[in-house]
Amino acid sequence: METERLEELLGKFGSRRIAVLGDYFLDRYLVTDPQLAEKSIETGKTAHQVVDIRNAPGAAGTIVNNLAALGAGELFAIGVVGDDGQGYDLKKELNRRGCNTEGLIQSANLMTPTYLKPLNKDVPGLEGEHERYDTKNRKTMTQRLVNEALEVLDRLLPELDAVIVLDQVEEENCGVLTAETRDALAERAENNPNVIFYADSRRYIHHFRNMIIKPNEFEAVGHENPLPGDQVELTQLEEAIPRLRNTANAPICVTRGANGIIVSDPELTSIPGIKLEGPVDTTGAGDSVSAGLVLTLASGAILPEAALVGMLVASITVKQLGTTGTASQEQVSERLIMWKSQNES
Ligand SMILES: Nc1ncnc2c1ncn2[C@@H]1O[C@H](COP(=O)(O)OP(=O)(O)OP(=O)(O)O)[C@@H](O)[C@H]1O
Numbered sequence: 555m556e557t558e559r560l561e562e563l564l565g566k567f568g569s570r571r572i573a574v575l576g577d578y579f580l581d582r583y584l585v586t587d588p589q590l591a592e593k594s595i596e597t598g599k600t601a602h603q604v605v606d607i608r609n610a611p612g613a614a615g616t617i618v619n620n621l622a623a624l625g626a627g628e629l630f631a632i633g634v635v636g637d638d639g640q641g642y643d644l645k646k647e648l649n650r651r652g653c654n655t656e657g658l659i660q661s662a663n664l665m666t667p668t669y670l671k672p673l674n675k676d677v678p679g680l681e682g683e684h685e686r687y688d689t690k691n692r693k694t695m696t697q698r699l700v701n702e703a704l705e706v707l708d709r710l711l712p713e714l715d716a717v718i719v720l721d722q723v724e725e726e727n728c729g730v731l732t733a734e735t736r737d738a739l740a741e742r743a744e745n746n747p748n749v750i751f752y753a754d755s756r757r758y759i760h761h762f763r764n765m766i767i768k769p770n771e772f773e774a775v776g777h778e779n780p781l782p783g784d785q786v787e788l789t790q791l792e793e794a795i796p797r798l799r800n801t802a803n804a805p806i807c808v809t810r811g812a813n814g815i816i817v818s819d820p821e822l823t824s825i826p827g828i829k830l831e832g833p834v835d836t837t838g839a840g841d842s843v844s845a846g847l848v849l850t851l852a853s854g855a856i857l858p859e860a861a862l863v864g865m866l867v868a869s870i871t872v873k874q875l876g877t878t879g880t881a882s883q884e885q886v887s888e889r890l891i892m893w894k895s896q897n898e899s
C-alpha cells in the first residue's frame with residue numbers, strides 16, 4: 555500500500571459510525587507497591603497495598619478503545635452489564651472516549667464482567683501481573699435482555715457503517731451473544747448488505763453466519779489449546795479458509811501472531827507481520843486488529859488493505875506492555891513505512 559492510499563483511507567475514519575455489540579468487561583488494574591506490603595494480623599498473609607487504580611474498557615470495550623484512538627467518527631456500545639460500581643466505571647471510561655453508551659443495558663440481576671488485575675508497579679508487562687480475579691455471570695442470559703440489545707441495534711442500523719460483534723464469554727449462552735443472538739445477527743447481516751458485519755469470538759467463531767469472521771490460526775484449523783510456540787502451517791490454512799468461507803457464507807480473516815494475517819477475499823492473500831524487537835504484550839491484540847480492519851473497510855478499502863491496517867494497529871499495541879494499548883493515525887502511518895522497508899529488503 556502506498557502512503558497516499560493510507561492517508562486517503564485514514565481521512566475517512568472521522569466520519570464513520572460504528573456499533574460494537576458484545577461482551578463489555580471492565581479491566582481494573584490495581585497497581586501495588588511491593589515496598590509498602592504489609593502482613594495481615596488476622597491471616598498472616600500479605601496485604602498488598604494499592605497505590606493507583608486504572609480502569610479501562612475491556613473485551614468489546616478494547617475494540618471501542620482502539621476505534622476511538624484511531625479517530626472513528628461515532629461509536630455506539632451495545633451490550634448488557636450489571637447495575638453496580640464496575641458498570642458505572644465502565645460506562646464512565648467509554649464515555650470519556652466519546653462512545654455513546656445508551657445501548658449498554660444495565661441489569662440488577664447481573665454483575666458487570668470484570669478482569670481484576672493486581673500488578674507490581676516495579677515489574678513492567680505481563681510478568682508484573684499477579685493472579686487475576688474474574689467476575690463473570692454464569693447464568694443463561696435472559697431473552698428479554700437479548701431483545702433489548704437487538705432493539706438498540708435495529709434503531710441504530712440505518713445510520714451505521716459497520717457492526718463489530720465481540721463474543722468474549724466462553725460459558726455457553728451466558729454472555730449477550732447467545733445462540734438466538736447469533737441467529738438474529740445473521741438475519742440482520744443478510745438484510746443489511748450496505749452495513750459491514752464482522753465477528754470475533756473466543757469459543758464460538760464457527761457458529762457465526764453471513765458476516766466476516768476473524769478466527770486466529772488455531773481456531774481456523776480447529777487446534778484447541780495451543781501451546782506457546784505452536785504454529786499452523788500455511789498450507790493447512792490455505793486448505794481450511796475456503797471451507798470456513800463456505801460455512802460462514804462470508805469472508806474470513808485469520809490472525810497469525812507475528813506472521814500477520816491471511817484473508818480470503820477477493821482472493822486468498824497473506825499480509826506478512828512486522829518484525830518487532832524486544833518483548834511484546836499480546837493482550838487484546840486481536841481486538842486491535844478488529845478495530846483497525848473494520849474502520850478501514852468501512853472507509854472504502856478492500857479486505858487485504860483493511861487487514862494490513864489492522865495488522866499495523868496491532869503491531870503498535872503489542873509494544874505497549876502491561877496494558878491493552880491503542881494506536882493513533884500518525885503511528886499507523888509510521889508503521890506502514892517500517893512494514894514497507896522490511897518487505898522491500
Ligand atoms: N510477536 C508479534 N510481533 C508482531 N506482531 C504481533 C505479534 N504478536 C501479535 N502481533 C500482531 O497482533 C495480531 C493479532 O495477534 P494474534 O494472532 O496473536 O491474535 P488473536 O489470537 O487474534 O487475538 P487475541 O488473542 O487477542 O484474541 C497479529 O495479526 C499481529 O498483527
Ligand SMILES: O=C(O)C(=O)C[C@H](O)[C@H](O)CO
Binds near residue numbers: 612613669838878
Ligand atoms: O482474557 C484475557 O486474558 C484478558 O486479559 C482480557 C483483557 O483484559 C481484555 O479485556 C481483552 O480485550
